[in-house]
């Protein structure tokens with residue numbers, strides 16, 4: 001699909017992605033795609049049962065913090081956005097990759113009054129993949145600002161040598177300890193030491209970010225604004241399957257060997273040039 005960005009804008013985003021590990025692309029999804037995603041997600045939020053491991057509510061005191069994963073495997077509207085919007089082509093361009101695999105999609109809904117943060121973390125230590133060409137698009141499906149839980153990023157942290165130990169976002173921790181990984185410093189206690197960015201966004205605006213950049217979000221402190229964020233993770237040529245003790249359990253076995261390229265029905269190839 002032809003990208004809607006000008007060559008000049010694309011060059012700016014690629015440069016920011018390289019240097020900062022994060023860049024916000026306004027209007028990367030069009031109004032029809034946004035409406036389709038909003039409708040699909042609202043149906044999922046009302047579904048009494050989702051396939052095992054694909055969605056759950058965190059135990060929060062107020063509001064609702066819902067997380068969904070691999071939703072595309074049973075939701076055709078979301079699958080169409082993942083495969084047919086400009087996002088896979090944008091990923092190929094940002095990653096400088098001839099091939100793009102889908103890794104998975106992930107939904108983060110914080111309904112009004114959900115004060116629970118998403119703790120600071122790097123994504124890649126949670127995921128069973130190795131390689132540098134691993135990225136996400138975080139799609140705003142509501143107007144988002146810091147008060148409603150905009151995601152914050154530590155610019156440039158994707159270039160830090162440290163890899164941090166995954167922990168559950170809320171409730172009891174379910175991640176095994178990997179002694180090769182480090183304990184995350186208290187970013188909030190030392191905020192002035194870091195270059196932290198967050199974006200005010202409109203529905204259809206998209207944040208492109210590297211899977212190694214530190215990020216997290218506050219709660220949705222508003223009483224009347226929803227905060228539906230939908231992330232799609234894409235990988236490029238050099239990414240291989242690399243399950244480890246601390247990586248999360250997939251909804252099913254992808255049927256590929258550790259060290260192999262991702263190409264499989266769980267991580268489909270969406271674009272391939274040449």
Ligand SMILES: O=C(O)CCC(=O)C(=O)O
Pocket residue numbers: 106108118123136138151215216217229231
């Ligand atoms: O939406 C959030 O609060 C967190 C998003 C996130 O961590 C991600 O997309 O990787």
